[in-house]
Amino acid sequence: MSVMLQQLRIWSQPSLMCKRLQKCRLPCTFNIQMHSGQALKEKAKSVIVGNKHLQQAPELKYTPPIWKHQWLLLLKRKAEIEGPEEPRRRSDQLNWNYSAELHAFVHRLGIHVHAEALKAALTEPMPVDLENEGGVSNEAGNNVEMANTGEVFTRDFITLFVKYAFPELGKECANSIVSYLMSETLLSYLAKNLGFGDLIQSQFFPLTTTSLTRAFFAVNTAILQNPDGKIAAARFLYDFVIINLNNKDIVHDIWKPQDPMKHLKLELKIRGLPPPEVRLTKKAGITSVLPVVFVGLFCEQNLLAESGGETVIKAESDAAKLALKTIYDVHFNRCLPKKDLFLDPFFLDKINSLNLNYQTEHLQLN
Known part of the structure; x- marks a missing residue:
C-alpha cells in the first residue's frame, strides 16, 4: 500500500x-x-x-541492483565498439509533421510570413526523386534567388544600422563590423540554433554552413514579401544578428587593427590635431622576469589614453587602441541603441528607402 x-x-x-x-x-x-x-x-x-x-534526518539513497550496473557497462562497451551513431534527418525519425514544424517555427521566431514563401525559402534545388515523404515539392521553388535578395537587404540594413548607432566610427572599422555580422560562420551558427537545420530540404546531410546561411537569407526575403516587409525584416535582423555586438570589444575583438598607432594618427589628422606624443609614465620590475611599463599618449598636453604592458611597444599599441575607442565612442560598456529606434521616423525612412537589386518576378509564388 x-x-x-x-x-x-x-x-x-x-x-x-x-x-x-x-x-x-x-x-x-x-x-x-x-x-x-x-x-x-x-x-x-x-x-x-x-x-x-x-x-x-538524512535522505535515503537509492542503490541500483547489481544486474543494472552490469547492463550499463555492456551498453557502454557496445557503444565504444560500434562508434558514434551516424546523424539522421529529423524528418526520418518518428513524430514528424512538416506543416506543424513550420507553424511552430514561425511563432518561435515571432515573424509573419506566408506558408508557401517559407517553404520555398527552406527548399534547396534538388532532384524530385531525392525528396522525402515529409518534405515539400521542388515545384514550390528554391531559395537561390531569394537568398540573393536577402543578402542584399541584410548587408544594406547592417550598414545603415552601424552608421546610425556609431556615427563617429571610422570607415575601416565600420566595414569590419559589417563583415563580422555578415560572416558565414556567424549566420550559419544562428541558423543552426534557431532550428533551420531540421526544416531545410536539401540533397546533402549534414547541412553545410553555406546551406544554412543561404536559408537564413531566404527566410529574410520571405519576410520582405509582407506589406510591412522591410520593417519586419529589419526587426528580425536586429533581434538575431545585430544583438551579437553585445559584450564585444569592437576594436579588440572585431576590428583587430594591425597598426593602431597608424589609424590613430590618421583620425587625429582628419580632426585637425597633431600626431600623438608617446611618454613613459610608470614602470616597475624592469630587471625582473615580469616587467611592466605604462605608456601615455598625449595630444596638445591632453592625455588621450594610458595603458601598460610587458614592453613599451605592447603598451603603446594598447594605448592606441584605447584612444581609438575614445574617439569612436565604442567602449566595452557602451550599450547598443534600444529597440525604440524603430519608432524613430528618420530611421524608418532610411529602412524603407533601401533599394533591393533583384527582379520581382523571381519572388512571385503560385
Whole structure:
C-alpha cells in the first residue's frame, strides 16, 4: 500500500523535547511516514517548531541492483565498439509533421510570413526523386534567388544600422563590423540554433554552413514579401544578428587593427590635431622576469589614453587602441541603441528607402 503521511500534533514531553523546548513548553509538529501494517518509525523525518527547522534526518539513497550496473557497462562497451551513431534527418525519425514544424517555427521566431514563401525559402534545388515523404515539392521553388535578395537587404540594413548607432566610427572599422555580422560562420551558427537545420530540404546531410546561411537569407526575403516587409525584416535582423555586438570589444575583438598607432594618427589628422606624443609614465620590475611599463599618449598636453604592458611597444599599441575607442565612442560598456529606434521616423525612412537589386518576378509564388 502507498505511504501515508500523518501529522501528529502533540504537546511536548520531556522524552521528546530538547532542553530549550522544556523551558517554553511550546507545541511541536512531527511529520511521520507510516506504512500500513508497520509501526511508527524510530525517528521522525523532521521536527518543525513554528517556522524554524530544527532537525532533518538524512535522505535515503537509492542503490541500483547489481544486474543494472552490469547492463550499463555492456551498453557502454557496445557503444565504444560500434562508434558514434551516424546523424539522421529529423524528418526520418518518428513524430514528424512538416506543416506543424513550420507553424511552430514561425511563432518561435515571432515573424509573419506566408506558408508557401517559407517553404520555398527552406527548399534547396534538388532532384524530385531525392525528396522525402515529409518534405515539400521542388515545384514550390528554391531559395537561390531569394537568398540573393536577402543578402542584399541584410548587408544594406547592417550598414545603415552601424552608421546610425556609431556615427563617429571610422570607415575601416565600420566595414569590419559589417563583415563580422555578415560572416558565414556567424549566420550559419544562428541558423543552426534557431532550428533551420531540421526544416531545410536539401540533397546533402549534414547541412553545410553555406546551406544554412543561404536559408537564413531566404527566410529574410520571405519576410520582405509582407506589406510591412522591410520593417519586419529589419526587426528580425536586429533581434538575431545585430544583438551579437553585445559584450564585444569592437576594436579588440572585431576590428583587430594591425597598426593602431597608424589609424590613430590618421583620425587625429582628419580632426585637425597633431600626431600623438608617446611618454613613459610608470614602470616597475624592469630587471625582473615580469616587467611592466605604462605608456601615455598625449595630444596638445591632453592625455588621450594610458595603458601598460610587458614592453613599451605592447603598451603603446594598447594605448592606441584605447584612444581609438575614445574617439569612436565604442567602449566595452557602451550599450547598443534600444529597440525604440524603430519608432524613430528618420530611421524608418532610411529602412524603407533601401533599394533591393533583384527582379520581382523571381519572388512571385503560385
